[in-house]
Amino acid sequence: MATNLVRFEKQGKPWWGVASEGWITPLSDDYLTTAALIERGEADWRQARGRTPSVGIEDVEILSPITTPCRxxxxxxxxxxxxxxxxxxxxxxxxxxxxxxxxxxxxxxxxxxxxxxxxxxxxxxxxxxxxxxxxxxxxxxxxxxxxxxxxxxxxxxxxxxxxxxxxxxxxxxxxxxxxxxxxxxxxxxxxxxxxxxxxxxxxxxxxxxxxxxxxxxxxxxxxxxxxxxxxxxxxxxxxxxxxxxxxxxxxxxxxxxxxxxxxxxxxxxxxxxxxxxxxxxxxxxxxxxxxxxxxxxxxxxxxxxxxxxxxxxxxx
CATH class of the missing domain: 3.90.850.10 (Fumarylacetoacetase-like, C-terminal domain)
Known part of the structure; x- marks a missing residue:
């Protein structure tokens, strides 16, 4: 099953989470870059899929899921x-x-x-x-x-x-x-x-x-x-x-x-x-x-x- 990973700002800080039906389940760890999420975040976002969402997607600022620098x-x-x-x-x-x-x-x-x-x-x-x-x-x-x-x-x-x-x-x-x-x-x-x-x-x-x-x-x-x-x-x-x-x-x-x-x-x-x-x-x-x-x-x-x-x- 496909997983939608969203990057958002909450309390002045960027976070990653799993987006589903208008809600976000925040990940447990911090990933400063998209590359960091790719390289060491899989277990985190797979676990997040099984938790209850806690953040309304309309209640936070959605950030680009691609961080810079990149090509x-x-x-x-x-x-x-x-x-x-x-x-x-x-x-x-x-x-x-x-x-x-x-x-x-x-x-x-x-x-x-x-x-x-x-x-x-x-x-x-x-x-x-x-x-x-x-x-x-x-x-x-x-x-x-x-x-x-x-x-x-x-x-x-x-x-x-x-x-x-x-x-x-x-x-x-x-x-x-x-x-x-x-x-x-x-x-x-x-x-x-x-x-x-x-x-x-x-x-x-x-x-x-x-x-x-x-x-x-x-x-x-x-x-x-x-x-x-x-x-x-x-x-x-x-x-x-x-x-x-x-x-x-x-x-x-x-x-x-x-x-x-x-x-x-x-x-x-x-x-x-x-x-x-x-x-x-x-x-x-x-x-x-x-x-x-x-x-x-x-x-x-x-x-x-x-x-x-x-x-x-x-x-x-």
Whole structure:
């Protein structure tokens, strides 16, 4: 049975606990980092599952279940329809598109996110996030039945992106790393080994002000977690508590111009090209504005897994 581990603040101090049906059972010991919880907290949280909950989840401040410092690895354009929407052929893709976000972007699933004053094209990207269990310091070949050896938990992430920085400046790292641009949680869902197969059949949904913008199933991932971790391990070191964002479904605010228009625009000088592109994007109403409320959820269709819900308000 999956276990939801939540990090929360009580009496000015961070705690870990097991979340269930609106309540929290605090763990007995202190774990200053996510890595510490992973490495020595299993007996504690397994015992906590058998105790009576004592803390109302609405009575405490929910913190990010990912502590810093850590590394955030990301996959770009990894859902079939999102690739098609972005002008790519999913059947012709041979390798992952990897990038990173600064860990300064990590935030709670229950706090407001400030849109920087100079950012006008703020986009949303709901993603399934994998939290690593063990160090990886050399190339490994991971198969689906080995995922439990490398992945500690799954959770929800929102890869907020300043498109007017990311694209004209060719700055994925900068455009996606402003403080608060990676809400994570509300909790870590720790799967039993036999539940890992459900990762390939999870529903993702993101709505803005009550209107659904993104909805897909992880069965549509082009590169699945096992092969992605294998590829990532060929060039990156990984530590317990590091995170992999596995890609976002179609439905983002960003729209790539159709191929005929792109070909014409690419003949223009670079400054003129980006001026026209940003002007066209600025006319789209889906980019986030102060006052917008984002709800993001991930769950299994059979009801066995519920990764909770993120509730994020945009301010600024």
């Amino acid at each position: 955030i690895y990301c996959q770009g354009a990894n859902y079939r329809q999102h690739m098609i929407e972005s002008g790519m052929n999913p059947d012709a893709k041979l390798f992952n598109m990897f990038f990173t976000k600064s860990d300064a972007s990590i935030g709670s699933a229950r706090v407001a996110v400030a849109r920087p004053p100079h950012v006008k094209l703020l986009d949303y990207e709901v993603e399934l996030a994998l939290v690593f269990r063990r160090p990886i310091c050399s190339a490994v070949t991971v198969t689906p039945d080995m995922l439990a050896d490398y992945v500690f938990a799954v959770t929800i992430a929102n890869d907020l992106s300043a498109r007017d920085i990311q694209l004209p400046q060719t700055q994925f790292f900068k455009g996606k790393s402003y403080r608060g641009f990676c809400p994570i949680g509300p909790w870590l869902t720790v799967l039993d080994r036999e539940e890992f197969a459900k990762i390939d059949d999870l529903e993702l949904q993101l709505s803005v002000n009550g209107t659904v913008r993104q909805h897909d199933n992880t069965s549509a991932l082009v590169f699945k977690p096992a092969e992605t971790i294998s590829e990532l391990s060929t060039f990156a070191n990984i530590a317990p508590g590091d995170v992999l964002l596995t890609g976002t479904p179609s439905g983002c605010a960003l729209r790539v111009p159709p191929p005929p228009l792109r070909r014409v625009m690419q003949l223009l000088p670079e400054r003129r090209f980006w001026k026209l592109f940003l002007k066209s994007q600025g006319r789209r109403p889906n980019y986030l504005k102060p006052g917008d409320r984002i709800n993001a959820r991930i769950w299994s269709r059979d009801g066995a897994l519920d990764l909770g819900e993120q509730i994020t308000e945009i301010v600024g």
